[in-house]
Amino acid sequence: MLAQFNVIHIVQALIAGIFTWLMTALGASAIFLTKDINRKFLDVMLGFAAGVMAAAIYWSMLAPAMEIAIKRNITPWIPVAIGFLAGGIFLRILDRILPHLQLENPIEKAEGLKTSWQRTTLLILAMALHNLPEGLALGVAFGAIVAGDSSSTLPAAIALTIGIGIQDIPEGMAIAMPLRREGFSRFKSFWYGQLSGIVEPIGAVIGAAAVIFTTSLLPYALAFAAGAMFFIVIEEIIPESQRGGHGDLATMGTIAGFVLMMILDVAFGSY
Numbered sequence: 103m104l105a106q107f108n109v110i111h112i113v114q115a116l117i118a119g120i121f122t123w124l125m126t127a128l129g130a131s132a133i134f135l136t137k138d139i140n141r142k143f144l145d146v147m148l149g150f151a152a153g154v155m156a157a158a159i160y161w162s163m164l165a166p167a168m169e170i171a172i173k174r175n176i177t178p179w180i181p182v183a184i185g186f187l188a189g190g191i192f193l194r195i196l197d198r199i200l201p202h203l204q205l206e207n208p209i210e211k212a213e214g215l216k217t218s219w220q221r222t223t224l225l226i227l228a229m230a231l232h233n234l235p236e237g238l239a240l241g242v243a244f245g246a247i248v249a250g251d252s253s254s255t256l257p258a259a260i261a262l263t264i265g266i267g268i269q270d271i272p273e274g275m276a277i278a279m280p281l282r283r284e285g286f287s288r289f290k291s292f293w294y295g296q297l298s299g300i301v302e303p304i305g306a307v308i309g310a311a312a313v314i315f316t317t318s319l320l321p322y323a324l325a326f327a328a329g330a331m332f333f334i335v336i337e338e339i340i341p342e343s344q345r346g347g348h349g350d351l352a353t354m355g356t357i358a359g360f361v362l363m364m365i366l367d368v369a370f371g372s373y
Contacts, residue, residue: 129274153359189329241309
C-alpha cells in the first residue's frame with residue numbers, strides 16, 4: 103500500500119512536468135501568429151519568469167526545507183546551506199560541460215565543451231539547461247508530500263507547478279522566435295522551441311523518485327533544487343532580461359512575478 107502511495111506521487115510529478123512542458127509549447131506556438139516578438143515585451147516576460155523562480159526558491163523550497171529540518175531535530179541551516187551550495191555547484195559544472203549558446207549570441211560565444219554542433223542544437227540545450235532545475239524542483243515538491251509536513255502538501259506542489267508553468271511561456275517564445283528570424287519554418291521553430299521543455303517531466307520523475315526512496319535527504323533535496331534554480335536565475339535569466347535595453351521594465355516584471363508566485367505559495371501552502 104505504501105509503495106502504491108509513493109508511485110502516485112511520482113505519477114503526479116510526471117503530470118506536473120508534462121503540464122510545464124505543454125506551457126513551454128504554448129509559448130513556442132506564438133510563432134504561428136507572428137514572426138517576431140517585441141523585445142520590450144520579451145524583456146518584461148523574462149523578468150517575470152525570473153521573479154516567479156526567485157519566489158519559488160524561498161517559499162516552495164528553502165522554507166519547507168528548514169521546517170522539515172527543525173521537525174527532524176536538525177539544525178535548519180545545515181541541510182539548507184549544504185543542499186543550496188551543492189545545487190549551485192552542480193549547475194555550474196553542467197554549465198561548463200554542456201555545449202550551449204545563449205540567445206542573441208554568435209556561435210563563437212558558445213559555452214561548455216567545444217563542439218561542431220549547429221546553432222539550433224546549442225540554443226535548445228541552453229533552454230534545456232534552464233528547464234532541468236525546474237523539473238527537479240517539481241519532482242522534489244511532489245515527492246516531499248510523503249513526509250507529511252504542513253508545508254509539503256499537494257496544493258503547495260500544484261501552486262509551484264502553476265507558477266513554473268506560467269513562466270515557461272516566455273521561455274518557449276524566447277527559443278522559437280530567434281529560430282524563426284534565422285530562417286527556420288514556423289513548424290520547425292515551434293518544434294525546437296517546445297523540445298527544450300522535454301527535460302521537465304524527466305527531471306520531475308527523477309526528483310520525485312530520489313526524494314521518495316531516500317526521505318532522509320528531503321531537506322537537502324529541496325535546498326539542492328533551490329540552489330540549481332538560483333544559479334539559472336542569476337546566471338542566465340536576469341542578465342538576458344536586462345540585455346535588450348529595457349532594464350527598468352524587466353525589473354518591474356521580476357517584482358510582479360515574485361509577488362504572483364508568493365501569493366500562489368501562501369494561498370495554497372500553509373503559511
